[in-house]
Amino acid sequence: MxxxxxxxxxxxxxxxxxxxxxxxxxxxxxxxxxxxxxxxxxxxxxxxxxxxxxxxxxxxxxxxxxxxxxxxxxxxxxxxxxxxxxxxxxxxxxxxxxxxxxxxxxxxxxxxxxxxxxxxxxxxxxxxxxxxxxxxxxxxxxxxxxxxxxxxxxxxxxxxxxxxxxxxxxxxxGIEHAVDFLNLRETLQKSVWLKIGGFRGKTDLSYIECVQLMDHSFFSTDQCIRCGGCVRVCPTNNITMTDSGPRWNHRCEQCFACLQWCPKQAIQFGAGTDGGKRYHHPDVTLSDMFAQKNK
Ligand SMILES: Cc1cc2nc3c(=O)[nH]c(=O)nc-3n(C[C@H](O)[C@H](O)[C@H](O)COP(=O)(O)O)c2cc1C
Ligand code: SF4
Ligand code: SF4
Structure with missing residues (x-):
């Protein structure tokens, strides 16, 4: 087998x-x-x-x-x-x-x-x-x-x-099927989450697809040492490095890897993550995460 x-x-x-x-x-x-x-x-x-x-x-x-x-x-x-x-x-x-x-x-x-x-x-x-x-x-x-x-x-x-x-x-x-029946995911929940993600425009993407646009709320602070870790860890190659730090390009999965693995805690998401303790599984290393892109 x-x-x-x-x-x-x-x-x-x-x-x-x-x-x-x-x-x-x-x-x-x-x-x-x-x-x-x-x-x-x-x-x-x-x-x-x-x-x-x-x-x-x-x-x-x-x-x-x-x-x-x-x-x-x-x-x-x-x-x-x-x-x-x-x-x-x-x-x-x-x-x-x-x-x-x-x-x-x-x-x-x-x-x-x-x-x-x-x-x-x-x-x-x-x-x-x-x-x-x-x-x-x-x-x-x-x-x-x-x-x-x-x-x-x-x-x-x-x-x-x-x-x-x-x-x-x-x-x-029961509640999840009721939410679908009333189409609340595509109407109410989608607009709330897009707002949390910092996206202010209109989109035809469905609820599950619109996570891609939820990276407008990410930003880096002056703690960033430009190590490139966020670029390498991002599973969708959504981050490019510019002179002023990382830039997010709206192909996000909202996996939070960039924010959680940044060695300087320099990445924030809106107002809710500053000072928040970062998390990753204790048995998993950044190299393990980088390897996700290879095999
Ligand atoms: C964008 C996002 C949405 C999430 N939504 C839920 C959720 O609806 N219910 C839940 O129990 N956990 C939710 N979580 C928590 C994750 O499912 C949980 O921490 C998971 O173990 C993370 O796995 P990973 O370390 O492999 O990324 C969410 C996490 C993220 C990043
Ligand atoms: S991982 Fe953190 S410190 Fe490294 S480049 Fe990205 S934001 Fe800067
Ligand atoms: S690492 Fe995850 S949350 Fe960060 S930009 Fe890439 S897909 Fe989005």
Whole structure:
């Protein structure tokens, strides 16, 4: 039995999960970034695993593009693992729909709770000045989440080794489907998030696609030492270096890798990240992240 694990990651949670799974299953380990621009994605492996972070209750735009390009998966055992900070929500069900359209079936989909790496609405009166802030995590909570993830990974590995078929984990399905029914994602949520992302114009891009434009809120401070790390880590080559520092070119995935990995904490997103503690998975290095672009 041969297996390929495909992954996408911004701060290493999904990379660490995918890497451990690949080791346990002796699988080929391939980044979604390295294959997503192909016309069609085909593998000789009998089993395909897809590991990704939950974005906005669903899947990253790049993972959607990747899954839509999968070919010849009808006879394969396909499974998915999402990492999330709060809830897997309908991400796995959403991916399952794409796999189905591509001619395959998801054998199971499971979520692993990990540290949350994005901005959250702030609580209390401070929210009037800084409506979104970064979530900080204590060392104990980090340890608890990482050891919890290892236990779950052992269970997933055993399930894949025995070709087990199970369910696709979903939370808040009712409310999410109501939001879709009322088209609130494309109307209300899209305009709110574009505003948070600093985009003030009009766009025909759908909710999931419009993350590309949400990089208008990024800027660098005079702490920047022009090391080029943000340029190298960006999975979509969205950052170019100019005389005045990094420039974002509106092909963003909102993975937050540039902000979270900057060695000088020189990258900010609007008013909500200044002074916020940066996060990346403790077992993942910047070189691991750079490698995401190669294979
Ligand atoms: C743009 C964005 C949106 C996110 N949306 C959600 C969400 O809707 N629900 C959730 O539980 N976590 C959400 N998260 C948190 C990530 O899913 C979580 O921290 C994940 O483990 C990060 O994986 P990574 O380190 O591989 O990038 C979001 C993160 C980002 C960057
Ligand atoms: S990673 Fe940080 S310090 Fe390095 S060039 Fe980018 S903004 Fe500047
Ligand atoms: S610009 Fe930053 S947030 Fe956007 S895709 Fe690149 S690394 Fe990720």
């Amino acid at each position: 041969s297996t390929t694990i495909y992954y996408f990651s911004g701060t290493g949670n999904s990379l660490a999960v995918a890497r451990e799974l690949a080791e346990c299953l002796q699988a080929e380990f391939i980044s979604i970034v390295s294959v997503v621009s192909k016309d069609g994605i085909v593998t000789d492996s009998d089993q395909i695993g897809i590991v990704f972070p939950v974005y906005n209750h669903r899947i990253p735009f790049i993972v959607k593009r990747f899954a839509e390009k999968l070919r010849e998966i009808g006879s394969k055992y396909v499974f998915a693992v999402c990492t999330y900070g709060d809830s897997p929500c309908i991400s796995l069900e959403y991916l399952s729909g794409i796999i189905h359209k591509a001619g395959g079936n998801l054998a199971f989909g499971i979520g692993i709770k990990m540290p949350y790496n994005y901005i959250l609405p702030s609580k209390g009166i401070s929210g009037l000045f800084r409506p979104f802030v970064m979530k900080e995590i204590s060392a104990q909570e980090l340890d608890r989440l990482i050891s919890g993830s290892r236990e779950k990974l052992e269970m997933i590995c055993a399930a894949v080794k025995s070709n087990r078929v199970g369910s696709v984990e979903v939370e808040h399905r």
